[in-house]
Amino acid sequence: MIHHRSLLSLVVSVMLTGLSFQVFAQDTPTFSRDVAPILQQKCQTCHNPEGIGPMPLMNYQQVRPFAALIQDRTSKRIMPPWHLDPTIGIQSFKNDASLSDEQIATIAAWVEGGALEGNPADLPALIELISGAEWQLGEQMGPPDLVIKSAPFDVIANGQDQWWEPNVPFEGMNKERFLKAAEFKPSYPLGKKVVHHGHAVLIPEGERRQVALARYGVGKSWEIYPEGTGMRVPTSGSIAWNLHYFPVGAEGPGDVVEVGLWFYPEDQPPELETAGEVMFRVDGLKGMARGQDIVIPPHSYQVLQGTHRLDSPAVIHSYRPHLHMRGKVMTMEAILPDGSKEVLSQVNKYNHNWQISYIYADEEKPILPSGTILQFTSVFDNTANNPINPDPEQWVVFGRRGVDEMSHAWVGITNLNEEQYTQAIAERRARQETLRLD
Ligand code: HEC
Structure with missing residues (x-):
């Protein structure tokens, strides 16, 4: 070099x-x-x-x-x-x-x-680091259009994990808008260390749907939807906060988590409405083992598979496997209606300490026809070869604690109609054609 x-x-x-x-x-x-x-x-x-x-x-x-x-x-x-x-x-x-x-x-x-x-x-010139007190998306997106706040929580210095689940009224919008990006921002510096994961879900007034504005875990603090895609946010409702605090030896009275929201301009709504991240179980469902039935004997491996048929065409914009300490691999494959099969993404060094959302670049995000089967495969390693296995002598079963197991994927997905699908495919072909000619 x-x-x-x-x-x-x-x-x-x-x-x-x-x-x-x-x-x-x-x-x-x-x-x-x-x-x-x-x-x-x-x-x-x-x-x-x-x-x-x-x-x-x-x-x-x-x-x-x-x-x-x-x-x-x-x-x-x-x-x-x-x-x-x-x-x-x-x-x-x-x-x-x-x-x-x-x-x-x-x-x-x-x-x-x-x-x-x-x-x-x-030495290269020093770079200016974005402080944890600032919005990480600020440079790219400018200041958020709206900031929502959790109710204050008194962080304790020592003790068990704490769950804080306040409901806070959602206000400040005079019109329905489409969300373009969202960032989850614990307080700084304390919140960054003690808020382990959490989410802010908006329950619209008089509607039965839920609008997951932001989901957070170490390694995942923001979300940007693909160009022309947004999440429909009503004017009012209530935010169900779900915050998992993990004491680290420092107290902090009145800790508040913020979520920054960036919207499409009022007069330029996106063509596509997304539900954001959807949970796909990786556990068989139909007659095979279910998540609740995860049973991994000591010193052994287990493989679980889940298949899901798409009933309409869809675009996938992000992939976030969720396993616990024995989880090692999760693969997401697409089996297309013509029978061909393609690996979309494989996480092969999964580490429960990190919740990483792999956000596809717009040019390469999967655009899938109706009838596609999404097939997920999880591999668990309960042997001593797994460096974060707390105890390979244990039988491991399904559960919420980190020492128990889970097996699902959060997939950012937007359903399309046939016309939108044809158009999306045509646009991609045209783009690839231009790249070839260049
Ligand atoms: C997104 C935040 C993040 C980034 C980016 C990051 N690290 Fe880390 N790193 C951590 C955290 C948190 C830990 C401790 C927990 C863990 O190991 O997962 C860690 C652990 C480590 C360790 C092990 C320390 C020990 O005592 O075991 C090394 C070495 C390391 N990082 C080097 C790097 C290098 C080199 C880079 C860049 C090429 C990098 N890290 C990028 C957050 C980060």
Whole structure:
């Protein structure tokens, strides 16, 4: 990898150490020139002094002691948290956090070459980190059109998990609007550490539907619907908050969670209405084992499968597997009406600590005909090979606790009619055609 500044550092190192280092200086990556830019781009949003990462990785002094661990976690693709199998299925996402093979190789070569600092003059300019107090979508979307707030909760320092489920009236809208994006924002810094997961669901007045404005878990704080797609939000109703607080040794009276909402302009509603994330069970349902019947013997594996037929064409915009500590893999495949089968996405390094929503790029999101079967496959690993298995001696069954298991997927999906489907396919073909001609 040759950068424009490498010549300078080459000259410097030749001056300092003699000619024999010439090749070495050019080939061995240094922190300042090669590694710092990667950390800036892919790690420092969490690994900063106030972030959720356990240690800051802002400068050489902070990074050097972790060099070997960083090589280990990045080469295994455990860090950054992006647990998707890069060898199969769709690979273009709006929120891709992963390292490229080249970046992983650069980090490895840097560690193997002695984790050198290099020339501090090669360091990239500091980037401005978005503080946890700000909206992560702010830069892209501007300030939210409406902010809703949970009722205050007194966070305790120590003790059991706490559930806080207040109902708060929803107001502030004088017209029905279509949601374009939403972000769930715990307080900062305390809330970011103690709010483990949660959601804000709007129950419209006099309607039976539920409008899930935002669902949150570590690794998932926002949602942007595809262009031309939105969720219909009524003028009034009540927000059912469901917040899971996890004490971490610090008290915080009157803690409030906010959700920021961005809408389509009033006079430009989107063509497509979405229900947002829909739950797909991965457990057989029809006569096979059910989620409630998960039974994994000690030191063994279990595979569960769930199939769901789409009764209309649909677009899929996101995929978020949900398993617990023994869950390792969840694959989402489409069996098309012509019998062909395609893996859409596979998460093969699932880690329960992270709830990552894989949000497809608009150009590659699956557009599926009516009659498609979505087939999901979960694999559970209750052996000692699973590093987050708390106890491979246990029988594991279905349940809400992390040591029990679950098996479902949250899929962002929008149903289409036949005309919309034909149009969506035609638009995609036209786009691909343009790309070929370019
Ligand atoms: C979205 C936030 C986030 C990002 C981005 C992120 N990390 Fe982490 N990292 C964490 C958290 C949280 C933990 C501890 C919990 C865990 O391991 O899942 C962690 C753990 C680690 C550990 C293990 C620390 C230990 O003591 O076991 C290493 C090493 C690491 N991260 C390196 C990196 C590197 C290198 C990058 C970028 C290439 C990165 N992380 C990106 C949040 C993040």
